[in-house]
Amino acid sequence: MSEGIEGIPQTAEQETKGTKEDKEARAAQEAAGVEQTGVSGTAEAAPSVDRADTDTDTDFVNPLRDPQDRRLPRIAGPSGLVIFGVTGDLSRKKLMPAVYDLANRGLLPPGFSLVGFARRDWEDQDFAQVVHDAVREHARTPFREEVWQQLAEGMRFIPGDFDDDTAFKQLRSAVEELDASRGTSGNYAFYLSVPPKFFPKVVQQLKKHKLASAPEGSWRRAVIEKPFGHDLRSAEELNRIVIWNRSFVDHVQITMAEDIGIGGRAGYYDGIGAARDVIQNHLLQLMALTAMEEPAAFDAASLLTEKLKVLKAVRLPQDLGQGTVRGQYAAAWQGGTKVRGYLEEDGIDQSSTTDTYAAVRLQVDNRRWAGVPFYLRTGKRLGRRVTEIAVVFQRAPHSPFDSTATEELGSNAIVIRVQPDEGMTVRFGSKVPGTSMEIRDVTMDFAYGESFTESSPEAYERLILDVLLGDANLFPRHQEVEESWKILDPIEQYWAMHGRPAQYASGSWGPEEADEMLARDGRSWRRP
Amino acid sequence: MKIDLTDTTASKINKALVQGRRAIGTPAVGMVLTMVIVTDEENAYDAIKAAEEASHEHPSRTLVVIKRHARTPRDRQSSRLDAEVRVGADAGTGETVILRTYGEVSDHADSVVLPLLLPDAPVVVWWPVDAPEVPSKDPLGALAQRRITDLYAVENPLETLQTRVRSYAPGDTDLAWTRLTPWRSMLAAALDQARARIVSAAVEAEAENPAAELLARWLEARLHVRVDRVVTAGPVVTAVRLGTENGEIVIDRPEGPLATLTLPGQPSRTLALKVRATSELIAEELRRLDADEMYAIALNGAATEETPAHV
Numbered sequence: 001m002s003e004g005i006e007g008i009p010q011t012a013e014q015e016t017k018g019t020k021e022d023k024e025a026r027a028a029q030e031a032a033g034v035e036q037t038g039v040s041g042t043a044e045a046a047p048s049v050d051r052a053d054t055d056t057d058t059d060f061v062n063p064l065r066d067p068q069d070r071r072l073p074r075i076a077g078p079s080g081l082v083i084f085g086v087t088g089d090l091s092r093k094k095l096m097p098a099v100y101d102l103a104n105r106g107l108l109p110p111g112f113s114l115v116g117f118a119r120r121d122w123e124d125q126d127f128a129q130v131v132h133d134a135v136r137e138h139a140r141t142p143f144r145e146e147v148w149q150q151l152a153e154g155m156r157f158i159p160g161d162f163d164d165d166t167a168f169k170q171l172r173s174a175v176e177e178l179d180a181s182r183g184t185s186g187n188y189a190f191y192l193s194v195p196p197k198f199f200p201k202v203v204q205q206l207k208k209h210k211l212a213s214a215p216e217g218s219w220r221r222a223v224i225e226k227p228f229g230h231d232l233r234s235a236e237e238l239n240r241i242v243i244w245n246r247s248f249v250d251h252v253q254i255t256m257a258e259d260i261g262i263g264g265r266a267g268y269y270d271g272i273g274a275a276r277d278v279i280q281n282h283l284l285q286l287m288a289l290t291a292m293e294e295p296a297a298f299d300a301a302s303l304l305t306e307k308l309k310v311l312k313a314v315r316l317p318q319d320l321g322q323g324t325v326r327g328q329y330a331a332a333w334q335g336g337t338k339v340r341g342y343l344e345e346d347g348i349d350q351s352s353t354t355d356t357y358a359a360v361r362l363q364v365d366n367r368r369w370a371g372v373p374f375y376l377r378t379g380k381r382l383g384r385r386v387t388e389i390a391v392v393f394q395r396a397p398h399s400p401f402d403s404t405a406t407e408e409l410g411s412n413a414i415v416i417r418v419q420p421d422e423g424m425t426v427r428f429g430s431k432v433p434g435t436s437m438e439i440r441d442v443t444m445d446f447a448y449g450e451s452f453t454e455s456s457p458e459a460y461e462r463l464i465l466d467v468l469l470g471d472a473n474l475f476p477r478h479q480e481v482e483e484s485w486k487i488l489d490p491i492e493q494y495w496a497m498h499g500r501p502a503q504y505a506s507g508s509w510g511p512e513e514a515d516e517m518l519a520r521d522g523r524s525w526r527r528p
Numbered sequence: 529m530k531i532d533l534t535d536t537t538a539s540k541i542n543k544a545l546v547q548g549r550r551a552i553g554t555p556a557v558g559m560v561l562t563m564v565i566v567t568d569e570e571n572a573y574d575a576i577k578a579a580e581e582a583s584h585e586h587p588s589r590t591l592v593v594i595k596r597h598a599r600t601p602r603d604r605q606s607s608r609l610d611a612e613v614r615v616g617a618d619a620g621t622g623e624t625v626i627l628r629t630y631g632e633v634s635d636h637a638d639s640v641v642l643p644l645l646l647p648d649a650p651v652v653v654w655w656p657v658d659a660p661e662v663p664s665k666d667p668l669g670a671l672a673q674r675r676i677t678d679l680y681a682v683e684n685p686l687e688t689l690q691t692r693v694r695s696y697a698p699g700d701t702d703l704a705w706t707r708l709t710p711w712r713s714m715l716a717a718a719l720d721q722a723r724a725r726i727v728s729a730a731v732e733a734e735a736e737n738p739a740a741e742l743l744a745r746w747l748e749a750r751l752h753v754r755v756d757r758v759v760t761a762g763p764v765v766t767a768v769r770l771g772t773e774n775g776e777i778v779i780d781r782p783e784g785p786l787a788t789l790t791l792p793g794q795p796s797r798t799l800a801l802k803v804r805a806t807s808e809l810i811a812e813e814l815r816r817l818d819a820d821e822m823y824a825i826a827l828n829g830a831a832t833e834e835t836p837a838h839v
Binding site: 062063065068071073078103144146149180183185446447 | 718
């Protein structure tokens with residue numbers, strides 16, 4: 001496939017979702033025909049990527065590679081990375097260090113080149129110096145001069161605005177020069193580390209200057225920054241356990257909580273809200289990964305098939321008023337600091353009805369999950385930062401024990417912690433030591449950080465490597481995004497017509513209405 | 529914290545480990561394997577240091593077996609086991625037990641090691657020096673899934689290499705092979721780019737370098753061409769040349785960590801190819817604990833029976 005970035009048809013339905021940013025992203029996508037997903041979100045999770053091809057010509061079999069030879073890492077093929085908005089925080093704190101860490105681990109191809117694009121009056125050396133400082137400060141692996149030299153030779157900087165044709169001409173010649181001098185073979189990934197409103201502009205310019213179309217036998221990929229974090233492995237392994245179904249599971253709680261407020265992102269956040277920002281992509285993805293059947297393989301297509309089946313089987317609560325809750329954080333003391341309420345944040349209208357907290361109850365209507373509610377919640381200014389999936393099992397029948405013995409016993413649960421401090425907790429009942437019969441909840445904990453210290457790469461390292469390798473496993477595709485919107489749209493429409501968000505104290509675990517929602521089902525939220 | 533035990537037994541050492549863990553307040557253990565290091569007093573310090581650094585990536589219980597030589601007939605009569613138990617900050621991210629054996633117990637070190645292995649977890653044995661002739665038949669080696677030797681630490685590396693070919697059993701591995709991984713991955717990446725049939729090959733290295741010999745044998749097994757061994761002043765491997773019909777693929781590392789990659793019809797580029805520290809080599813070894821089939825193929829070189837390209 002040599003036609004470069006390939007388009008997918010847009011549906012009219014998608015267009016209606018639009019809040020401001022959303023429309024811009026969609027416009028960008030239409031402009032270039034870049035495959036594209038979801039809406040932007042929070043600051044700290046990993047982003048999602050849009051890609052549009054798979055690798056080509058497979059006649060040549062490299063005799064030095066062998067599946068048995070597992071010491072050899074997967075090194076990306078000859079390629080380069082162009083970062084737009086290279087002077088931004090994300091680029092300096094995450095992308096540049098990630099590129100260095102990949103190089104240090106020997107995972108970048110010889111001749112890998114890094115091109116920065118931003119509105120600064122810099123020469124290549126100035127840019128290299130900025131990258132150098134960023135790497136020194138933020139890289140995960142130790143600084144090594146020889147690795148730095150290998151990288152520095154391939155660094156270029158293009159000064160200019162996004163509507164500056166000269167700059168894009170320069171970019172084009174820089175790319176061609178790198179192909180000749182570094183052997184990048186025309187393979188480029190464009191990383192748009194810029195606010196969503198610039199997506200259309202940049203993409204149009206790439207198209208106009210023929211940067212979006214790859215020469216025969218090479219590829220071009222675009223990465224659009226839309227935060228998204230999840231952990232695939234753990235969710236999938238559990239799928240094989242026979243207790244993973246309605247006969248044993250009572251309900252599932254998926255939580256993504258942030259302790260920060262909206263900070264300086266008023267312009268972006270107001271009008272979008274927690275449900276669109278987080279539930280639509282992050283939480284529904286986590287839910288799909290938790291509930292899906294075992295995929296035939298861990299490739300992008302098989303995963304997509306299984307996730308789509310789950311998303312299509314999702315059923316909304318009949319009474320949206322009873323099955324959903326939204327809230328706004330109110331001024332309060334949080335973790336020792338006095339913080340403002342949402343309506344008092346700079347740039348937020350007093351009458352804003354944007355939700356900073358959202359909780360929904362969903363059902364998955366298939367054989368495995370019918371009757372098992374999935375509770376999804378997300379919010380800002382909650383107790384602490386955590387993303388987790390809790391699978392709560394049905395209470396065991398305790399006939400051998402009298403009720404006093406099991407007074408302190410809750411339900412067994414498996415909790416998958418996605419971030420921070422990735423791992424898994426199993427909670428179960430245990431007899432308290434001593435002569436009296438008493439059963440109490442205890443936990444068994446596995447933390448990745450304990451058993452595999454230091455080896456878990458940064459999310460951005462994985463992202464950049466996957467982009468260069470053309471591996472789309474971890475990125476949601478447009479069909480999933482459409483299904484997710486089908487789930488969220490009726491809720492948003494209902495909210496627009498009915499009531500206002502409930503207020504909750506900053507630093508708490510959300511509004512009372514959310515607790516009441518679970519109480520009506522005879523359940524309660526976990527305290528993460 | 530450190531606990532010294534003189535004239536002790538394995539069960540007393542086990543008690544000391546539990547006691548040490550309780551004392552530092554972390555009774556739960558997240559250790560993933562047991563590493564047994566068999567060494568002499570002279571090499572123990574460096575080996576323990578490397579193992580502790582590697583334990584940051586693979587939290588492990590490290591058992592160091594040091595056989596002390598008795599100098600008088602009277603000493604040889606008596607048999608004694610001394611142990612030093614280190615937990616917490618003194619032992620990387622795991623636990624370290626240094627076992628010193630005197631007299632007869634030296635011949636039965638496996639009886640001390642066996643009760644100290646972590647339940648169920650894999651066992652790795654590493655001989656920094658003086659590896660046994662047949663590692664898999666050694667009493668300690670037989671306990672392990674993986675046996676690490678080092679051809680850099682022997683008198684006649686190429687002769688010993690032949691012994692290793694004969695004594696190979698699945699699970700054997702050698703640090704001379706581990707040292708080649710960056711070279712091999714760069715060569716594979718270079719061939720990914722060049723996409724050409726290789727018609728000739730040469731490995732340039734210092735004389736008697738076992739890693740260079742393994743590299744040449746690996747290339748012979750994979751490329752089915754004769755590989756010339758060219759002796760240079762070193763250090764270690766200095767260059768690999770792969771001839772294609774359109775010119776040569778060359779990775780040249782005359783000195784230091786910077787190498788140059790040249791592909792036919794393309795500009796040459798700089799590559800970082802560092803000589804890695806022992807701790808990094810050990811960390812790489814511990815990433816996979818099953819048999820390294822490619823090492824077996826490299827040991828046998830061109831004599832390897834044809835294996836299918838895709839399995």
